Amino acid sequence: MVKTPLYPDYKTVANLLKILEGTCVQDFKDSWNTIWSLRGTPQNTVNWKDPDTWIKERLNKTDKEIALKIWNESGKSINPRYTRGTQFLMNGYGLIKDVKGEYQLTEKGKVFISGQENKIVRDIDIEEGLIQVLLQLSIIKKGKRSDFLEDWGKYLESNSNVKKDSTTKDYLRRRLVNLVARGYTKMEGNIYSITEEGFKYLDTITNKDSNTTLRKKTELSRLVENFITEQRQQLRSFLENNEPYQFEHIIKDLLSSMGYEEVEVTSPANDKGVDVTGVSQNGITTVKEVIQVKRNTKSNIQRPILDGLRGSLHRFEAFQGTIITLSDFSKGAKEAAFETGAAPMTLINGEKLIDLLIEYKIGIKPNHFSYYIVDEKYFSTEEEENIE
Numbered sequence: 001m002v003k004t005p006l007y008p009d010y011k012t013v014a015n016l017l018k019i020l021e022g023t024c025v026q027d028f029k030d031s032w033n034t035i036w037s038l039r040g041t042p043q044n045t046v047n048w049k050d051p052d053t054w055i056k057e058r059l060n061k062t063d064k065e066i067a068l069k070i071w072n073e074s075g076k077s078i079n080p081r082y083t084r085g086t087q088f089l090m091n092g093y094g095l096i097k098d099v100k101g102e103y104q105l106t107e108k109g110k111v112f113i114s115g116q117e118n119k120i121v122r123d124i125d126i127e128e129g130l131i132q133v134l135l136q137l138s139i140i141k142k143g144k145r146s147d148f149l150e151d152w153g154k155y156l157e158s159n160s161n162v163k164k165d166s167t168t169k170d171y172l173r174r175r176l177v178n179l180v181a182r183g184y185t186k187m188e189g190n191i192y193s194i195t196e197e198g199f200k201y202l203d204t205i206t207n208k209d210s211n212t213t214l215r216k217k218t219e220l221s222r223l224v225e226n227f228i229t230e231q232r233q234q235l236r237s238f239l240e241n242n243e244p245y246q247f248e249h250i251i252k253d254l255l256s257s258m259g260y261e262e263v264e265v266t267s268p269a270n271d272k273g274v275d276v277t278g279v280s281q282n283g284i285t286t287v288k289e290v291i292q293v294k295r296n297t298k299s300n301i302q303r304p305i306l307d308g309l310r311g312s313l314h315r316f317e318a319f320q321g322t323i324i325t326l327s328d329f330s331k332g333a334k335e336a337a338f339e340t341g342a343a344p345m346t347l348i349n350g351e352k353l354i355d356l357l358i359e360y361k362i363g364i365k366p367n368h369f370s371y372y373i374v375d376e377k378y379f380s381t382e383e384e385e386n387i388e
Contacts, residue, residue: 002129002160004092005167006085007174009181010121012078014113016086017096019073020103023066028103031066034059035081048081055080085174093124116182122205129155130175134194134202137185139221141228142193145172158375213373220371232354235363239326239353240297247295248275250362251324255291257360273312288318294325297350301325303332310343322346324353 020028038058040046048054051071059067067080078086090096095109105113111120125131132155136148152172156162162171176192179185184198194202206219239247248265255263260278276291292309294301301323309321320343323329328349329337337345348356357363 001127002156002162002171004085004088004128005171006088007128007171007178008085008089009178010112010116011181012074013086013089013095015074015078016070016083017090017105017109017113019070019078020096021105023069023103025098025101025103027062027066031059031063031080032083032087034063035067048079051076051079051081089124093120095120117201117204126205128175129159129171130179131202131205132159133172133175133179134184134198135217135221137192137194138199138202139224141225142191144190145169145176145192148172217373231364232358235354235357236326236350238363240295242295244293244295248293250357251276251291251293254356254360254362257362258356260289273308274316277316277318287320288316289320289322290316290318291322291324294323294327297326300328300330301333301347302330303336306333306336306345306347310345313343320344320346322348324348326350326353 035058038046046054051067055064055067055071070078070080070083090109093108094106095112096103097106098104108120111118112124129152133148133152136151137143140147149169149172153165153168156168156171160171162168176185176187179198180187180192184195184201185192186195239250242250245265245268252263252265255276255278260280263276263278265276266274273292274290275293278289278291280287280289290309290313292305294305306323309323313319313321323333323345325348329347334347336342337347
């Protein structure tokens with residue numbers, strides 16, 4: 001059952017467990033309650049960013065000692081104000097206990113802090129939905145949080161008491177942060193993807209777990225991922241082998257699907273380095289754009305190509321330009337695209353182009369299938385009948 005809010009990263013959990021061992025339970029609780037009581041109001045907010053300052057200004061005696069102990073012994077990595085999620089996890093999974101008034105690690109707690117991968121960590125990952133997140137990432141390969149929020153929400157419906165959309169989103173975001181910190185996923189901009197280490201960990205979980213449904217679900221997701229990869233490669237192959245003029249018409253169809261208006265392929269005899277033109281809506285402003293299509297797959301597009309297109313903008317009364325290629329762009333071209341004071345230029349390489357074609361369904365036919373998993377908890381839940 002997914003139950004832990006404010007989900008922490010495991011390095012923080014392990015550090016706090018080590019720090020609290022041998023600490024007076026009541027002293028820690030009193031210190032935490034004091035800190036939490038100083039929340040402030042919307043009109044008079046409280047800044048918690050600098051523990052070196054606020055601990056000395058706002059706390060006294062034992063409360064201060066406990067807060068400084070956490071802050072200093074963690075190497076100033078654990079802000080004593082933000083430990084609720086960590087407390088939820090270590091108490092919820094019995095990693096620490098009260099022994100004669102002092103915190104002591106349980107056997108589970110000792111195993112948890114023993115390394116990144118161990119039975120307790122794996123059990124928590126399965127219970128808290130982190131394995132579900134990895135499974136989803138292994139299926140979609142890469143995407144924004146919104147791309148797999150729907151499936152995550154359905155998972156929480158069956159495996160948690162979470163009801164609010166805002167909570168669903170926060171649970172997903174924090175679990176992704178945890179997985180990124182452990183190297184199982186990576187984040188580039190706002191795009192998440194599963195790493196090789198993530199795939200290995202997923203295999204470890206499903207191979208050791210007796211739940212054959214989970215293992216088969218992983219295998220199914222991997223088959224889907226491999227099939228999608230093959231289709232991307234096939235789409236790229238078709239693009240590489242198209243006639244240049246036909247390739248330009250594919251770009252025309254893409255731009256039209258993206259909402260461009262008045263999209264036209266220029267005459268091959270007099271294109272002045274421009275292959276397609278179109279009009280886009282940028283806020284309340286209508287912008288004319290010129291597009292140069294370089295199907296070239298042998299080498300990166302160099303800066304002179306970009307400079308040449310930028311120099312042709314005035315001939316088409318255009319405000320900005322775009323270069324689309326199946327290859328990539330040199331460092332100089334990328335830097336020139338953002339040159340201060342110059343007309344804006346957009347660069348779309350092969351991978352981005354294929355992403356756009358798939359997103360706007362150009363040259364592909366989307367197919368969807370559904371599968372069902374037996375709800376074991378439904379059959380294991382005992383309900384009392386009212387007998388009169």
